[in-house]
Amino acid sequence: MCGIVGAIAQRNVVPVLVEGLKRLEYRGYDSAGVAVHTGSAITRVRRVGRVAEMENAAAEINLTGQLGIGHTRWATHGGVTEYNAHPHVSHGQIAVVHNGIIENHDEQRERLKQLGYVFESQTDTEVIAHLVHHYYKNGGLDLVEAVRVASRELSGAYAIAVIALDQPDVMACARKGCPLLVGLGEGENFIASDVSAIISSTRKVIFLEEGDIAEVRREGVKLTDQQGQPIERKIHFSDVSLASLELGPYSHFMQKEIHEQPKALADTIEQVLHDGFLPALFGAGASEILSQIDGVQILACGTSYYAGLTARYWLEAIAGIPCSVEVASEYRYRDAVARPNTLIVTISQSGETLDTMEALKYAKSLGHKWALSICNVKESAIPRASDLVIYTRAGAEIGVASTKAFTTQLIALFALTCTLAKLRGKLTAARETEYLDALRQLPGSVQHALNLEPQIRVWAERFAGKDHALFLGRGVHYPIALEGALKLKEITYIHAEAYPAGELKHGPLALVDENMPVVVIAPNDALLEKVKSNIQEVRARGGEMFVFADLDSHFSESEAVHVIRTPRHVGVLSPVVHAIPVQLLAYHSALMRGTDVDKPRNLAKSVTVE
Known part of the structure; x- marks a missing residue:
């Protein structure tokens, strides 16, 4: 959530800040602002709404400068107002942008009020501005040292960038819990919460670690720890392409990313097909670690959690290994019983999801080895922070509602399943060949599912006027029903719930009437006849059915039973194929309702706060 960008250069940095903020819009925000050192003052421009409104306001005053910071805010403390928008300024001398949440802001606010500071906002961030100013002016410290001392007194998670009126040659940054990186240029340098914000200026980046303090000048960057000791971090060359950050021929990023799935899946599958189901897929030392585990604990949030739920069916059925799946934000706050040889598996598109990161730390504190x-x-x-990793190759995902990240996560989880099955003697050579062939054919099956878009668009016309919907699935397809309901909720604002189809008669059937559309995931698998029985339960109550069935499933359409047939059943990888039509249904329903498909209200792409 929120986004940070900053720059120091010999050129006007305002266009850099504006472009960076536009590229960070996908993360979710409700206001935007910049603070620029103009030579004689720190000039701030903030607006509620889109970055374009702030950009126009900056252009009206011809804002220019060679040092500046910018921010897109997603409201946490205080409402969506210009007073609460970042950057926050103290006495016109210190300007701060901040991602994260300061947990002890009330305590610090009272302390600073007693020192004479007046607060203009309800945010926790303004505390940082005044605290840095206090040490900068009253403590006789330079900007970097003032930020270092102030950051020691902040509890919670933060990524901070600070500039000072009488130090126009430096920007100070600090990181704890929230992502922040430094971009290295020639005679100019940058900071950002996401590499996409600065990719048009540089591909050389340094990812700050916990507790790092960065002193960013035109001529170079110096990194130190909380005690002021010099540290070194590896320089990375980003492979994010500008093309992946542009819409091209598509109307929305969500549409683009749905249609990119055949390639994203093929790219992710490529690393598996090259060597087969080998531990090396997961990094050095994987063979030794994976050979010792006796269970799997998956921790994730949102769509990634549903990927984990799907994997549980695979891991237990194929690998014969016990698996539990938990919402990361719940796991980290309960008294879990650790089994040290259980492998902790975290799933996160961004790799920065705060709840998942904290859940991982908690699992390690309980004694989990790997x-x-x-x-x-x-x-x-x-x-x-992990011993092993497998990267999906989805490419940049800009739309808030995850699509290609979800399906590529399923591929990674399937590869883990088959690797564990092979290590445990549960995967025969014939079955391994069968699964590898299924992976090879999967992108084509997904493309066939995408070709159903015109039919799904017709269904969306019926959904657009509804206020509620039910999604049903059984077995390994129940998580796909959950994902379908989530997608519809996220971008159409239609209230949608998902249930295992067998649970209908235990309560949800009471909701069914002619105004409640019911979406059914009905592949041609061992549970098909059970699903057909559940459909009859709905029909008997006057419900209207929308059934996603396989080509070789035998369903008869009627006035109230609508059927769209996906490709022939693709076996164990069927959940990947059936994820496509529920994504398309949500997308086209949202279009017809006129909602903001890529930036749904109240949501953010990268959730870096609790």
């Missing part, structure tokens, strides 16, 4: 991460962003925080 952790494996499934992630789409290289060198992000969760992979760095």
